[in-house]
Amino acid sequence: MVSRLSLYLRELQQLLRIGKKTISSSKLGRRLGVTDAQVRKDFAYFGHFGYPGIGYRCEELVLEIRRILGTDRTWPVALIGCGNLGQALLGYRGFGKQGFQVELAFDIDPAIVGQTFEGLKVIHLDQMRELVQEKDVRLAILAVPAKSANQAVETLVAAGITGILNFAPVTLNLPKSVSVVGVDLAMELEQLAFAVVKQGQATK
Amino acid sequence: MVSRLSLYLRELQQLLRIGKKTISSSKLGRRLGVTDAQVRKDFAYFGHFGYPGIGYRCEELVLEIRRILGTDRTWPVALIGCGNLGQALLGYRGFGKQGFQVELAFDIDPAIVGQTFEGLKVIHLDQMRELVQEKDVRLAILAVPAKSANQAVETLVAAGITGILNFAPVTLNLPKSVSVVGVDLAMELEQLAFAVVKQGQATK
């Protein structure tokens, strides 16, 4: 359900860009494939953000959602693993726009440690603890190979990281106090393949 | 619910790697944070795969899930957009392992078209239609900037693509016959930030 908040936020930012001042639950829902009742219920859960007869003021609602999500400030983020994917993530501009700033980059490969990508020098994972504490970093993006993931996670947890965005295609062993969001690209493609096959059958 | 099938599949493949022949619904569930009843219900929906008193045979179940998901064969995939992220995705080995093979790479930037990455020559998007039809490609990975996404989508749909893995942080305008799975990295981080803040409050 909170994932819909992010979706609304993205759409509202788009609406602002094209100059819309207000939007109704039914129009916002139509754009996203969600019922109007769902949209209203989602927002009403967190407060009274709308205006009967008018709708929601986009600018105001953007601020409210960011406050709810906790992105009304900038979060420093640590990147773990600076291979192919890690480097691409370092260069991704979309994070900054939503309030995330990769401030630390780690690896364990001697061929990578010491190199600079996007103006950020890659540091050995062994030095994570003190740097993370110094910068008060809570979030980490884990972009290491599957076989190194759980080992890296121990270092992360010991360093005080409390949220992990996991790109490694394995189940992480974590204490309940650490949150994890997994992004498994092969899994996403599997979901897509399933949907395409099903859709194909429905059309027959 | 189908997303759990992918999760089970990944875990079962891991279990096979460490030499397990069979697994019970309760042990599999424990590993993934799912109840045993949920695991059994999920599988039973598609058939009778388990053995009372024994559990599920890992190898057999892997084959069944792959059949259900449609990944009991290799899917050729087209990559659209060969910038930072696109190049990283081209180099990602995880796709191949699950039955996806990027066979075509497209872009519109003259500085990128013609270059070769991972042994694949980047082709101009204008030539997509005939190549996609020649190779019978159904799936596309969309890794273009947000502002180009909906324009690119028109070309994809016209070429006969029926499933899109969308990395662009925008809502795509698509006919109902085309499936889409969205991966918005900033949205995932937002979910993580929310979870971390909530967790922090609960601990207080």
Add this chain to the structure above:
DNA sequence: TAGATTGTTAATCGATTAACAATC
């Protein structure tokens, strides 16, 4: 046989939708 574990039914829970009085 006793122990383990499935598949399935019934009960519970939570999420979504419909409907409408209240409000601008």
Add this chain to the structure above:
DNA sequence: TAGATTGTTAATCGATTAACAATC
């Protein structure tokens, strides 16, 4: 005022869990 739209209640729907007879 009439029209549009919210927030919320009640109804519906679907998904999850508990429990247990059937099975190996």
